[in-house]
Amino acid sequence: MRRRRFLRTVGAATAGLSAVGTASADSHASGRESYRPGGPWPGDEHAQPMDGFHTNEQLTQVLRRLDAQSERLSLREIGRSAGLNDPIWEATVGNGATSVHLITQIHGDEAVGTEVAVKLLRELAQSNSRQVETILDELTLTVVPRVNPDGAMFEYDVDDDGTDEWVGRRTNTQAWSSDDSRYEPYYHYRSPADAPPGYDMNRDFNVLPPEEFDAGDTTEDQWYVSDDGEGYLDLEYEGYTLASSGLRLAPEVRAVTRSYLDADPDYAITHHHQGQYLVPDSGDGNKPPKQTELSVMPAYGPAYRDRSPFDDPSAPVEQVVDPFIDEATSTESIQMNALVANALAERGDSVFDSVTRYGYYPLWGSYLDTVCPTTGAAGMLYETSYQTDVRGQQALGRMMQSTVVGFTTTLAAIAENTLGDVNVEDYFDLPLHGEYLTNPHQSGR
Template sequence: MAKELRTVAERSPDATLRRIGRSAGRNDPIWELRVGSGETNVHLVTQLHGDEPAGTEAILRVVRELVRNPEANRDILRGLTLTVVPRANPDGAMFVSDDDGDGNRERVTRRENVQPWRRRDSRHEPDYHTGEGPPGYDLNRDFDPTANSPGAAEPSGAAASTRPRARGSTEWTQYEEDGETLWRHDRTYRGYTLSGCGLELTPEVAAVADSYRRARPDVAITHHHKSVGTRGRGSETPSLLSVMAAFGPSFLRQAPSYGSEESPESVVNPFIDAETSRRSLRLNAFVARQLASSGEFGPVTRYGYEPLWGSYLDSLSPKTNAAGMLYEVAGQSDERDSIDYARKVAVSRAAFRRTLEAVASDPDLATMNANAYFDLPLESGGPTTR
């Protein structure tokens, strides 16, 4: 991938490439590619989970299209500055193992990076770290929503030079799951209790977060894979693609898990204001309708939203009032009946293109009704799998 990124950057005045970090286990470079020169900033990250590669291949195809034919893509290149972090988890993407015991190590990929938990890192081993196989972290649980905020204090430990930590009340909750004792990190912040808050213990997440802060995006996009067992209500087969908008209290009652006894921060993101929520909802609804109307990929569903306090979207998008967008394409890499990989890449590419074209044309999508998002069929899955 590095060779391809360098080729794109060298051949086009509209593209720049820089290394923003290295992975914990393999010490592989983590790259950031910036394309375009427009006033509207878009930040896009793929493959936070190493075994979810379709988004990486799709966005590389889109970038190649943009730089190879700049005249045809003039509106995007002049309307947007697109910052892409492709393959944010090289450890997981390039993971090799001798799973069949034949003495040969083969590339199998995996969700987590490769990184041990050390006692100096945190009071307890967080529940998003696994000790099985080589140990590692789920990167989309490690983002810290309180980092780089007013009143932040410097942390102790190995990451002290790069990872600010807020002065919030930190608590650890012990619980049992499948006969195993786990520890969840919770934090009280701005009057809210953020359950399952990330600690930013991984160099990959630190690199992505720094890239985000430098880009100061108006739109934040991340791409994942969902299980083929996830179905839209009333549908007989999984939708090929789901979209998910991050939104705040202005749309509390429309949230899938809304209940009168639920705390707001467990249902919506209280740090996302009304206008940013509307932009998020409009963008997701618009792209979903555009893709569905083409008839090429079938219906596009709405992925159930509630905050995931260690995730890219919920931790970072409020910092710049960025409209948040998640794509979930059907089929995990290890699922036997997974959707054809070429279809995953094709729908992801189409989704990226429609998104960039829409934002370049009208960053606010003011003609779209935000409530149209809630008319999309709701997937039965939820945020714990993203």
Template structure:
């Protein structure tokens, strides 16, 4: 068949992660995914108050391995709440992990907490390698106000993941985290999200885990950053996780795409991890124009669409934890950098007709 021409589309990016409705494939997908009958089960999901207590417990039992603190020196949320962070590890390579920038994407906070807990307790050789080679900076709940209100944006409806721009920050939370990132200057970043309900290309399996890069590989922007090195290393990072997790249980993995009948890869510049790769320098806060490669994980279901179900929450949380542990070990051991970057194209995806952008 003659393929359609590949082109670039400019639209309002607010719809980028909202193109798949949770009921679209409810009758024919396997395995049993999140509830699509509006019977959301979030009573057992970690709240802001729960997170604060759990972080305290983890720090207390870690015997000095985990350091928990607030970002109050940089500011607070629109409602005056503290944004919490934690560090673990003593290595020279800095890895940034952030979760729940969208307040209705809740299971990723649990995964971030699980990561801190398990890394602080495990004595396995792979964990020892991670802690010796890396220092990990974790923000388990980027958007506390949105989490409490169960909304995608912050309390003022601002999508914090479209707010890191040269024009300035509309959300108080954005500036807090940006200032902290500029001080930390991480070497790599992983961003944890949820997405709607969809199927893996060429199958009737519901996608449980999408792996993505917010500046599309080989697209309009990424090959021009750092002489193309980020174009390579981000594909290696994603491919490493895919190879490690593709045979795990009910995990059905694909490359992240958006769209209805026609599919697009994303090439957005206002997203947090995109701005990290672009070396955003707002108001002189990042004068060296520090940048770092970054990838993101997308888990199916969210509480906005009433598409989280108690039966699936456990494995959805675990796949994020396993993905995080995988990429951390790959970076710590150096195995990531031995991956053939072309493996990116072996990860299932629909034929795309262009790029969805915010410019």
């Protein structure tokens, strides 16, 4: 219990979530009093429009079309989703020596990264701009757009009218069975009770290679079990205790792991959404505070432990930073994040000049912390504000724009070898994301 105290304090075990309408799924939010702007505050009694997003079928169509039309892009099916048995696609472009791996929508209600990935792949497959040529010459980019087809297409009768609406949700669709592992992992959700259960797949990754870890083959002393029966696997690895390690039970996670190891990347990017937050100290008597459009998060190691917003000198290092990331890689990771914030701020005092920092600590079942260090990749995680089950496609163009700038600027800087010019302090100068905005229409969930 003692070693878990720190993680519990900062909220590492993501709060339980309902299938629909939980805004703060990725957040470290506390229940502070909130300033409440006028909106958008859709209620939880009706579904939000989703038709701005590709369905799984449409995504397959557009990727197959790009593959057929362009010599530059190659497409392969790397797996199938657990519930719908829909394909998980991997698209690769470029022939460069530097490998970049990008995944989107591992949480099904976080759809914007996928939309931007499609746009990016189209441009890289078809454009002859100088920037695209440089990227294709220098990089090999492997993209898994939509890791979670089940969550992306999740339907549920939100308004209780007897018909399911397309709302999306965080988890995949997969039941846990006692044959799968000694205990039911904490990241398997059964809510709401009348919907099929599923995994939060960004807690399902495991640091060991596939041939060295079998979820059905753990011992009793590796587990902590909470009073309500949730199992937490504590994996001993290279002298560290990786608390709440993933079991790699989702076929989607196994597919992404294979894709990742095949790509053997130098850089890794994962796109998410978060709840909604204010930018600290952004308002004054004359104008209201800004909302954060995007938060960024690097993974870093012990060299930057003293910069961690959650450092606790008594906590083991693996609960504060990622001990498997060396100083040079940590620095690059931080530079990748600062680069994106700087690029958005360069546009002047706009809605995009609102990037905040998402406070970092490792999650031992996440893509960023668990898999990326195995190839020495510098990594970054985006958090576009608003889950799509809260806002649907509202403000889609705006949500996409910050990510377009982020992906494009990052790939260009890696290809042009200019990442090293970014000042690390620009990252630490970013404010940690501010006050959480509670949706008054969802207070009961």
